[in-house]
Amino acid sequence: MKHDVIKLNGGKAGSVELGDEIFGVEPRVDILHRVVRWQRNNAQAGTHKVKTRSEVSYSTKKIYRQKGTGGARHGARSAPIFRGGGVYKGPVPRSHGHELPKRVRKMGLKMAISAKAKAGSLVIIDDVSSDGKTSSLAKQIKSLGWKRALIIDGQQVNVEFAQAARNIDGLDILPSMGANVFDILKRDTLVITKAGVEALEARLK
Numbered sequence: 001m002k003h004d005v006i007k008l009n010g011g012k013a014g015s016v017e018l019g020d021e022i023f024g025v026e027p028r029v030d031i032l033h034r035v036v037r038w039q040r041n042n043a044q045a046g047t048h049k050v051k052t053r054s055e056v057s058y059s060t061k062k063i064y065r066q067k068g069t070g071g072a073r074h075g076a077r078s079a080p081i082f083r084g085g086g087v088y089k090g091p092v093p094r095s096h097g098h099e100l101p102k103r104v105r106k107m108g109l110k111m112a113i114s115a116k117a118k119a120g121s122l123v124i125i126d127d128v129s130s131d132g133k134t135s136s137l138a139k140q141i142k143s144l145g146w147k148r149a150l151i152i153d154g155q156q157v158n159v160e161f162a163q164a165a166r167n168i169d170g171l172d173i174l175p176s177m178g179a180n181v182f183d184i185l186k187r188d189t190l191v192i193t194k195a196g197v198e199a200l201e202a203r204l205k
Contacts, residue, residue, distance in 0.1 A: 003117075005124045005194065008140050013126040016194060022204050023122070025107075025114040032115075034100065035108030035181045042097040049093055053078045053086030106204055112181040113200070116190040123191045128153055132160040134167050141171060150187040152179050154195030176200050 001024060005013040018024075058078040066073055080088040116122045123144075128151060130137055141149070151165075151173040165171050174183065176199030184190055192200070 003122070003124050005126055007126050008128065008130075008137075008144075010140075010143060016124055016197060018117075018124075018197065019201055022110050022201060023114055023117045025110045027111040027115040027118070031104065031108050032111055032181060032185065035105055035112075036185065038098065038100040038105070039180060039182045044096040046094050046096045048091040050087040050090035052090070053080065053088075056084065056086045058084070108181045109179065109184075110204055112184040113179075113190065116184065121189050123189060124197065125151075125191055125193055127193055127195070128158045128161040128173070130158065130161040130164045132164050134164045137161070137164040138168050141168060146171070146189050146191070148187050149189040149191050150174065150183055151191040151193070152176055152196040152200070153193050154199045176203060 001018050001020060002015050003018050003023075005016050007013050056078045058076060060076050060078070062075050063077055064071075064074070074082075077085065079085050113122070123146075148170045149172075151171070153161075153173060153175055155176060157173055157175050162173055165173050172183070172187070174180075176196050179196075179200065
């Protein structure tokens with residue numbers, strides 16, 4: 001399918017042919033959900049930790065004699081039923097990540113891009129050349145009407161553009177290899193450079 005190409009100043013820059021195998025896939029909620037869940041679980045730190053009975057700072061001396069007290073038998077104050085005692089089967093550092101087939105991940109990325117194209121939220125721009133000034137770039141973004149946008153560049157991100165964009169709220173830029181389902185879906189507008197289109201087509205074939 002053909003898609004119009006614009007410049008950062010809003011001017012027209014011709015058109016580009018987009019492959020239906022990447023930009024025209026019918027989105028499936030279950031696939032997108034699986035990929036987003038895989039991403040978020042892998043990003044979860046999993047560093048929560050509590051002290052067990054062997055780790056709390058208590059004496060291991062028997063608190064009272066075994067028999068004749070009329071109460072339950074206990075060996076130390078570190079038992080889980082006492083205040084300040086160790087926690088029984090509490091959380092320990094672990095990974096929350098799980099495996100997901102590469103074909104499903106690739107399918108999810110295609111569907112996320114296609115969903116933006118189907119919703120009319122896909123913008124193709126010629127390039128992201130910039131003078132490195134945040135003020136001038138902010139004016140261009142405002143004139144284009146992008147409020148929460150993700151820009152995907154080619155193999156490498158334009159350094160001057162990234163420097164100008166880093167202080168603009170709601171604007172993020174990623175190289176083509178950094179494109180992912182979660183970041184695409186949570187933005188209102190997906191902006192891809194012509195170099196980014198070529199890189200994504202090469203990556204997702």
